[in-house]
Amino acid sequence: MKKPVLVLALLLFSMTLVIAQEANKQVAPVTTTAAANPNAADISFTKTVHDYGTMFVGGDGNCEFEFTNTGKEPLILSSVKSSCGCTVPSWPREPIMPGKKEVIKVKYDTGRIGPINKTITVMSNGKNSPVVLKITGNIIKKVEESTVPEKSLNTGATPTAK
Numbered sequence: 001m002k003k004p005v006l007v008l009a010l011l012l013f014s015m016t017l018v019i020a021q022e023a024n025k026q027v028a029p030v031t032t033t034a035a036a037n038p039n040a041a042d043i044s045f046t047k048t049v050h051d052y053g054t055m056f057v058g059g060d061g062n063c064e065f066e067f068t069n070t071g072k073e074p075l076i077l078s079s080v081k082s083s084c085g086c087t088v089p090s091w092p093r094e095p096i097m098p099g100k101k102e103v104i105k106v107k108y109d110t111g112r113i114g115p116i117n118k119t120i121t122v123m124s125n126g127k128n129s130p131v132v133l134k135i136t137g138n139i140i141k142k143v144e145e146s147t148v149p150e151k152s153l154n155t156g157a158t159p160t161a162k
Helices: 002-025
Strands: 043-045 049-056 062-069 077-082 087-090 101-108 114-124 131-140
Touching (some): 101 131
Parallel strands (some): 049 131
Antiparallel strands (some): 114 131
């Protein structure tokens, strides 16, 4: 008696999944208000990748990403998030008027040895939101000078003849 009940329950569960998928296909695609508005704000960066190159541990991990509001309405950055806690972005909280330039400042913790490959995601009311910024580079340990002792010369000794 248990097997027919189990088969029936499995069949009903499968039919529910199929019906849910069919209902999901019929939902109209959602369009954002920024994409539908031709006058919406638009964020344009001068660069989207910053390469630190090779740095030593404790080096300067600061960089800036300059951007312009190329739209016709004020640009509002709702959030700027990094892919890791070692990267800390700071951004303007007030609306950026059309044609105005601003910067997003990024501080990377250079106390970590190895390659840098992090992203910063910028969410805004712009047409092209979200924008992903990247930082790359490599951090190496500072090579310490060799501590080989110098050979001491005894200047008070006289040479011996053989």
